[in-house]
Amino acid sequence: MEKSKNLEKFLGLVSDEKSGLLEKIQWRQANEAWRERSGKIALKILRKLRDNKSKDQFPSSQKELATLLKISPQQVNKIVKGSENLTIETICKIENVLNIHVFEYEMV
Secondary structure: OHHHHHHHHHHHHOOOOOOOHHHHHHHHHHOHHHHHHHHHHHHHHHHHHHHHHHOOOOOOOHHHHHHHHOOOHHHHHHHHHOOOOOOHHHHHHHHHHHOOOOOOOOOO
16 A cells, blocks of 8 residues: 555656657767867867966957957857857957967978
8 A cells, every 4th residue: 555655656756758868868979079179179179268367358248248249158168168150260269350360281
């Protein structure tokens, strides 16, 4: 009797909706390569902004960077979270504005 009551309570808590966890895991695995590189780019950007701030140079904040890149501060926030799939155009803009290289290019 007690067992069936517990089972009944448990089933009352369980949702019929799928959580989508499997799809999220599959998406992360499929996009692992660019997400890893995006995270490294984010770290370089944040380091440069921190260095600029300590040297009292411009840009020293995400908001200032957004202004220079002509994008929203929310977009910069996505970039520095490492969750944005960046285009080559955006990468070039970031490199030019911050005077950094986010990738090491090897001449062949």
